[in-house]
Amino acid sequence: MLAVLANRTYGRLFLAQIIALLGTGLLTVALGLLAFNLAGDKAGTVLGTALAIKMIAYVTVAPVVGAFAAQLPRKAFLIAMDLVRAAIALLLPFITEIWQIYVLIFLLQSASAAFTPTFQATIPDVLPEENDYTKALSLSRLAYDLESLTSPMLAAALLTLINYHWLFSGTVAGFLASAALVLSVTLPISPATARTGGIYDKTTRGMRIYLATPRLRGLLALNMAAATGGAMVIVNTVVFVKGRLGLGDGQVALALACFGGGSMIAALALPRLLEKLADRRVMFTAAIYLGCVLLIAAAFLFAVDGSAVSTAATVASAGLWPGLLATWLLLGLGYSAVQTPSGRLLRRSAHAPDRPAVFAAQFALSHACWLITYPLAGWLGATLPPSAVFCIFAGLTLVAVALAARVWPSDEAETLSHAHDNLAADHPHLGGESDDCHAHAFVVDDLHPEWPSRVG
Template sequence: MLSILKNRTYRHLFIAQVIALIGTGLATVALGLLAYDLAGAQAGAVLGTALAIKMVAYIGVAPIAGAFAEQLPRKAMLVSLDLVRAAVALLLPFVTEIWQVYVLIFVLQSASAAFTPAFQATIPDILPDEREYTRALSLSRLAYDLESVISPMLAAALLTVVSFHSLFAGTVVGFLVSAAMVVSAVLPTAVRGPKRSIYERTTKGLRIFLHTPRLRGLLALNLAIAAASAMVIVNTVVIVQARFGLDQRSMAMALLAFGAGSMAVALALPKLLERLDDRRVMLVGGAILVAGLTLGVWLPSYEALIGLWAVLGAGYSLAQTPSGRILRRSASAQDRPALFAAQFALSHACWLITYPVAGWLGATAGLTAAFAGLAAIAGAAWVVSKLIWHPRYEHETVAHHHDDLASDHPHVRQGKHHAHPFVIDDEHRKWPHS
């Protein structure tokens, strides 16, 4: 897997990703302490509002940013967004009012909502070989999982010698190093499509999603993924400390078990995907998530929780990691930024649904009800995904007929009935009936 780091451009972008992730992790810890410093016992409400603002920014800004990504120089866009994020992190220690936190968080997360899909859409152009791209996806998954472990540990170590305000300095450094690594990379020139209106560019990724069967299946599977991860993120602390009466270290170990399950699968995925198709692997991952949430209804002990969280981590990685491969082959190079932005927005819309469900059910009806409710959501989403995402849609070359194009159109020079690798674009606005 690490052999792809021999590619200088990808290596620099991967380092940029890792450093920025660690910086973001430090900011997450510091933001919680800042909220308590400003709001005291109401810190939970402040953090909850900040997370809601984050999701709104991700859902609303990503498609708009994706519309402009194909028209702007890649390097200049990515570096500018890193600098915006660094500037916001620099300002956060100086806020004195809660509303200032909300404004800065919206700007920070809006910049992230623009940066992340544009960054993700660049990688397939750098690594056109599917095997190398698969390794890159697994490596990226490992980076996210390791960040969830390293950042809290690093924050804890730093807090023994500095105040929490200094953690924001680590975030600033992270974004500046990320910008420097992007500057040092030689990025391929983005393929620009024809001129379109702002509305067409903004909605293009969503239209590709809705008219591509495998992407509609991916959207349903995103909801199952969100249901399982929401249970882990929202309710681990409640399960460990309220139900089993254990300490914060035990909570950290439970989250580590989830990350370890995810990392183990991420390491195995490149070889696995050489033998099995993406659809089968992702649906197996989704089924594991449904089964894991269902088993959680009868959770007997902390030791069982550790095992269950490791299983859910494995299912999460199986269902989530190959999604980049699905997106890569479902759009032309010029449409990839819009499609990655749509996936970013739609997947976070799923979390915007499941986070409140996980918290509300757990608080009002109990953890058993939370497991059961999220298992029902995940199960229904998995069934819908399996029904929509039929194996016949996995054929790369699709025979189709163009009644909608004039006989002298360049695309039908070889005849109105033809076959080629099929994606939704200006000449192909609907999937052929089969």
């Protein structure tokens, strides 16, 4: 896997990704602490709304930018977006009103929504060999898991020395370093696309392929299952740790690190596991497991709430702090096990020219799930007891799993028999076969706009 780092251009781009992710991780911790400083026990609502704004930017901006990215000078565009993000992050420590958080987060995440798909589309051109590109995808996923583990730990260490406002400077440094690394390499010229049609067709092609493919509709439901567990952690950690347990900033970072640690453990174990088990089985098992962890946490909190535990000292002695760390670790395991195999599904669900569009659809749709779960976690966390919030989110997770099972058949075959009523008998695609006996590994494309009802 690490052999692809010998490619100088990709090696520097991967380093740019890691540094920018570390800066973004510091931003996540600092933003939670800033929200608590401004809103107190209502921080979950503020953070949930801010993260919902982030998702709105991702879902709305990314497809539009993706339609025009090929027409822009890619290197200059990436550098410009990094500099814009750095400038916005530089303003965050000076925020004094909650509405200012919302405005700056929208601007910063709009720049990220423009940067990320363009960056992802660059990697296949830098590494044109399929095997190298697959390794790069695995490294990218590992980088996200490492960031989830490392950033909170780094934040915890820094918070022993500095005020949380200084964490934003780490975000600025990360974006500036990313810009410098992109500047240091020569990027391939964006390949011309053979696709025709207007802006609507180009921006919705990936979405149409995605929603027409049963396994990807199942993936969308599983994205929702993963988002429920992840949103509970990201939105409500600061509220549970500081508001309910009365602990400090360092403990907030430690709790987030436990979630990242669980995700990292799963990511390291999954490659070998996926050699023996099908993607579907692993992902469904992990999603059901997520729902069970949330249910167990709800039952534990209900028991604690019913035992007249009130003060921070008695709450800690009741085992809530170690219980929270263990729950976050277990949620990280399940979350990663649901998310990691998704790239394998996307790769085999589209031809090479359509894969960027399908990956972009996954980017937008998965973030649409977070757009629902982020504010829901914040609003419910501000109005209901924690045990009730965990119970509701467990129910949402299991409903999502049931929906995924309904739209993604367990006996799905790679090769499907289907008819082409609109093709002449001598069409090259049929290869001389009888139209009634035509069968091959099926993906949705121009010749196959719909999933066949007959399976061979």
